[in-house]
Amino acid sequence: MHIAVLTIFPAMFDLFWEHGIVRRAVAGGLVQPQAVDIRAFTRDRHQVTDDRPYGGGCGMVMKPEPLARAIESVRDQFNDGGFTVLMTPRGDQLSQQTAAGLARQQGLIFICGRYEGVDARIVHRHVDYELSIGDYVLSGGELAAMVAMDAVIRLIPGVLGGAQSAQRDSFSDGLLEHEHYTRPRVFEGDAVPEILLSGDHQAIERWRRKMSLIETLMRRPDLLENRALDERETEILRQWSQMLERVLKHQAAHRPDSLPGRQ
Numbered sequence: 296m297h298i299a300v301l302t303i304f305p306a307m308f309d310l311f312w313e314h315g316i317v318r319r320a321v322a323g324g325l326v327q328p329q330a331v332d333i334r335a336f337t338r339d340r341h342q343v344t345d346d347r348p349y350g351g352g353c354g355m356v357m358k359p360e361p362l363a364r365a366i367e368s369v370r371d372q373f374n375d376g377g378f379t380v381l382m383t384p385r386g387d388q389l390s391q392q393t394a395a396g397l398a399r400q401q402g403l404i405f406i407c408g409r410y411e412g413v414d415a416r417i418v419h420r421h422v423d424y425e426l427s428i429g430d431y432v433l434s435g436g437e438l439a440a441m442v443a444m445d446a447v448i449r450l451i452p453g454v455l456g457g458a459q460s461a462q463r464d465s466f467s468d469g470l471l472e473h474e475h476y477t478r479p480r481v482f483e484g485d486a487v488p489e490i491l492l493s494g495d496h497q498a499i500e501r502w503r504r505k506m507s508l509i510e511t512l513m514r515r516p517d518l519l520e521n522r523a524l525d526e527r528e529t530e531i532l533r534q535w536s537q538m539l540e541r542v543l544k545h546q547a548a549h550r551p552d553s554l555p556g557r558q
């Protein structure tokens with residue numbers, strides 16, 4: 296997949312391409328990345344990429360002409376076309392599902408805004424999708440584009456090896472992961488759960504699924520509301536619900552005001 300990032304800070308991406316899974320994807324020819332310097336597409340002596348907003352107000356806006364020329368130049372190189380994504384706090388929030396959709400495109404063009412944003416005509420005429428990574432304020436679209444690209448690249452077929460595999464991500468789909476342990480068996484007085492040392496792979500698998508479910512219930516109950524539970528999961532939650540009920544009843548029976556001789 297061809298991926299181009301349009302930015303006034305192309306050097307920010309040098310290290311991104313050179314590490315970990317992204318680096319392997321590039322080395323294996325599965326991703327052909329390029330950071331395109333928007334400034335190179337200016338035509339004035341001072342290579343200006345921003346201008347004052349019509350209607351006044353503080354802050355600057357990214358000029359449309361250099362951006363349009365940069366997008367055209369990349370489109371000419373992507374013979375099979377590219378899906379153009381503007382990184383902006385106003386966009387749809389990135390999700391695993393969005394990432395999977397982007398991973399199916401022939402080519403991707405990410406536009407990183409700086410200043411208050413880009414001229415609206417760029418959005419109207421050249422942008423296919425507006426993407427945010429969440430409700431917090433960044434100084435520009437570059438880090439957000441890296442987050443999106445990282446999520447997308449690991450979903451391109453062949454990028455993850457069998458050991459890691461995107462299938463494992465979807466196996467525990469919709470649940471948080473269980474805890475992980477490695478040596479030593481006891482660290483700062485905290486021992487590895489006995490079952491993980493048992494060698495009983497079926498029991499270990501059951502334990503891990505149960506822990507995933509319970510971690511999800513405690514940390515992200517919202518994830519469970521939107522996910523179908525299978526029979527085993529339903530049974531685990533029923534057991535927990537009974538346990539909690541018992542604890543609550545016990546607590547209620549032992550409240551100070553329920554004891555004789557008080558109040």
Ligand code: 9D3
Binds near residue numbers: 430
């Ligand atoms: C004063 C109003 N601000 C909007 C919330 C202006 C503004 C803040 C930050 C305009 C641009 C930016 C720079 N941020 C991005 O370009 C950006 C971003 C983000 O800030 N948060 C989450 N996702 C993204 S994607 C691009």
